[in-house]
Amino acid sequence: MKKSLLTASILTLSLVLAACGGGNANEEQDTNNASAEQPAAQQPAEQPAAEQPAKNEKLIVYTNANSDGRGDWLVEKAKAAGFEIEIVGAGGADLTNRLIAEKNNPVADVVFGLNNMLYENLKKENVLIQYVPAWAADVEAGLNDPEGYYHGLVKQAILLGYNPDIISADKAPKDWLDLGNNPEFQGKYEAPTMLGQITPQLVVAGILTRYQDANGEYGIAQAGWDEIKKLYDNGVGAVEGEDTYANIASGKTPIGTIVSGTLKKKTEQYGVAAGTVSPEVGVPMIVEHAGIVNGTKKIDTAQRFVEWMGTAEVQGEFAAQFNAMPANTKAAEQANEEVKALYASLKAQAFDWGFISDNVGSWVEKIELEIMK
Incomplete structure (x- = not known):
């Protein structure tokens, strides 16, 4: 009897324990299943990359x-x-040297404002990447780098200007070559002696490249060097610290070099509206460009910024604000009327920028050592 009761009790206890154990296993399984079957919509999901803001x-x-x-x-x-x-500003030559020095560990992401000669140096040193923004197609033909490393933003014409109160339009020079060949202009013009600067270098290049000769000294025929010598012999050397336009206005040297972007400001400052010359061969044209630095770790942002900066909208606003002439033909419509009128009378002199960049240092050295005595 006692054995029967004990056996029955053990059996009952086993059933209870089994029931409890089975219940826990089912509950755990249900919980796991519920977790596995939870709809993805209820879980936090990352926004697709294509829809995320840049x-x-x-x-x-x-x-x-x-x-x-x-x-x-x-x-x-x-x-x-x-x-x-963050803008880091300096002279064009200094920035070019800095970018080359930093090319193995670049600091800058974007560079703009430099002219063709300086960008050619950066190309040779592998400082820039090839990138063609959408607005490049709207830039005036011949101004962008054909290899796609830099693209035009703003045009600056290098002009031969004169004081119309002293020299009438019919007696004014018609070309840079007239200065050294006409005795009437002796001592009346400022010769481009400050050859550490880009503008005087381009005046010289505008003459020398007309006489390009593969067999000549530094790629220039002797006739070209003869013209340069006459230019310096017949003129007056520039004086460091003096304003060329001030000398034009005062009559000290009534003929001199003017950068188109300064015309309005200088006219207002000195009260003389200089006349300008439009040679048949064209005028040296400085074009400020934009490029992206090779090695930037912010390539996507740099590309978006360049895309934005060169648009007709932005360049048009800039032109109206700063009396500039955009390289972007659509933005040019927003330029001030006097600027549009000036550029309508000008054409850019055809330059082989690679040739100039390769030789301008030697030209400057020869002029300074052998011609400007």
């Missing part, structure tokens, strides 16, 4: 075109467009 990292922008409020203007406009940029 992340604009802070850009370091090197330029020689930030004076007269232009840099501040660009910073504010860029900020409104969603970009944070």
